[in-house]
Amino acid sequence: MALENLAFLIPVLPALAFVITFFFGKKMPSGGAIIPILSIAASFIISLLITLGLLANPEEVVSQSIPWFAMLNLGVLIDPLAAVMLTMVSFVSLLIHIYAVGYMAHDPAKPRYFAETSLFTAAMLALILSDNIIQLFVSWELVGLCSYLLIGFWFEKPSAAAAAKKAFLTTRVGDVMFLTGIIVLTTDLLKLAGGIPEGGYLLRFNEIFSYIPQLSALEANLFGLKVSHLTIITLLFFGGAVGKSGQFPLHVWLPDAMEGPTTVSALIHAATMVTAGVYLVARTFPMFLAAPDSLLVVAYVGGFTALFAATMGIVMNDIKRVLAFSTISQLGYMMLGLGVGAAIGMEAVGISLFHLVNHAFFKALLFLCAGSVIHAVGTHDMRELGGVAKVMPITAITMTAAALALAGIGIPGTSIGTSGFFSKDAIIESAYLFGEHSGNWLPYGFSIAAALLTSVYIFRLIFMTFTGKPRSNYGGHESPASMTVPLAILAVFALVFGGLTQTGFMQFLEETFSNNFVNLDLGRLAVLGGYELVQSASAEPTFILWLPILVALIGFGISFVLYYLKAVDLGVLASEKNPIYKLLYRRYYQHEIFTEFFSIGIVYGVVAFLAQLVDVLIDSIVESISIVTVAAGEALKRLQTGVVQTYAAVVVAGVSLLIILIKLITEVL
């Protein structure tokens, strides 16, 4: 089919746009924005058409590959999982690019901005349609690089430069773990396959998956515990995902990452960066399913992150910071959704990706709305805002729609509800099932508590920003159409996408690992991993079904009372005198603990000490060698008199000695 042969163009077009915009953007109107927009639009259309084709026939995935070198290949794989991601990423990225034309209108460095975002999108698209782990890793690193460049877009600001560095270094911790995982995996595969196989690509996903039973049987001894190699590999992969997707404890870069332009935050938080970690876990889900204990770790880390970030979200005063913590929290939900695969198997990928896509819509919308407010009003601080709804009605309406989606407002048992409602409730219900089935109730508790806090912080943001009286003097006007139209489109998606696609979406994704590329018996893999899957899902009690929406409404109520009616004066409670508030406001002293104590104190201290050691030990050896050499040279240079006669005399003496020697030897012999 002709369309399949165009699949490789999906990442190539934005990459080309990067080159063109980077070198020729200055000569084009509005910084050459039209090139990335057109190329991403083309990528979106190709992705959409392939997805539609795949919807009709989910067995026939697009899979092409060419040899690269040795056992590696470059390839394209578009199965349901990749198709959904591709379409979402290119669509959201397209809208953000269109919006950015208005948002970045006054920035002199537009060509650089559009070139970098275009490369960012290209890297993410390449990551999604990789059919082998190495290609995925290369794109993964490229995504990291672009995030560094874009977070530090305004690099003249020291805080932006620092945030970029922090993001790069923090995700690097995860990247190193991911790379270690790949190395362990490759060594094991080479051992199992007995060398590089002829004509096969060992690191292609279908090959990797076919070795899962043997990998699972390999055992290593770690600290006296017998651990399956598969568990080690998957946990190292998860380490990479933790770094990229901002899970505890590597989430610290994400709140700082809003030093870049707001549109970049939207890209990072919604489409191109943080979802890569979730996608990695989903892509290698069969390995996680066959690895004992891995999914439990994923579920606990995800659940904890969801709650942990939400608690900080409720006290932040910076509008973008609230949204950043919200992203971390929602990513926690997605990881939790994957983790509960321990109980529900392949369905987990469905619900997690469903939340990922819905989240991309409403989170991009939230950031773009925040950007719209910042663009018009010129401040991030919610304490200085208030009453913005009067000057920016479209932004206010669309942001409220996004807030409803984030809080997950809807009616259980029907298909009425916002996008976030269907996906988040599915995750929370699965977490309940997981708790009921395996006795791990903690993730469920985390997810319910986080749902309450989510609702509180997002409506706090809405009320503080859009209602009441202005708390400072700001001018302000509604944003231009190039900004409001993407907002409106995203708002429609945030409201209705989940409701329209809820059943079809998950069924589609459950087909990911049974097609002409890979065909896996996930039930058998779950047995290898020691997970008991729920065979027949009994209906949850009605109370459980209604609990998420109930806590969301309670959260809304709390925010309404506190920040709209202002019925209770928060005075002392919401100040640094309240130790809990202070703890949250200072973000659990993470800066002090992670950055100042751990990174600067311990890591930097140890490195500085080692450097000192190297100086003293190694350098002294090197220096003594050089001192001896120089001294010997000083002493021996006297031999070179520079007088020809001396040399001649030495030569004659040498030759004479040689002749005598030869004579003597021949006499003796």
Place this chain on the structure above:
Amino acid sequence: MIPLSFYLGLSALLFSIGLFGIMYHKSGIRLIMCIELMLNSANLNLVAFSSYTDTLDGQVFALFSIALAAAEAAIGFAIFMAIYKMHEKINLDELNLLRW
């Protein structure tokens, strides 16, 4: 017929004179003259052996050697001319710029 050892003796004498001259004299011109002497002692050897063994090889080598000596003398004198233009004399003891 003069015995071969006479030729070899003369050749060794000439060579020793040349070698002594190289090691003893400071002047560049004398140096080259001494080198010529040593080369010619070798030529004498070659010709003597050639005559003694009744072949022509040695004489051909001697011709080569004379041509080589001429070339060497030409280059050597050219270098010394250049040095003379700078220093007004050719004293090998004082040509030690690259010593240390």
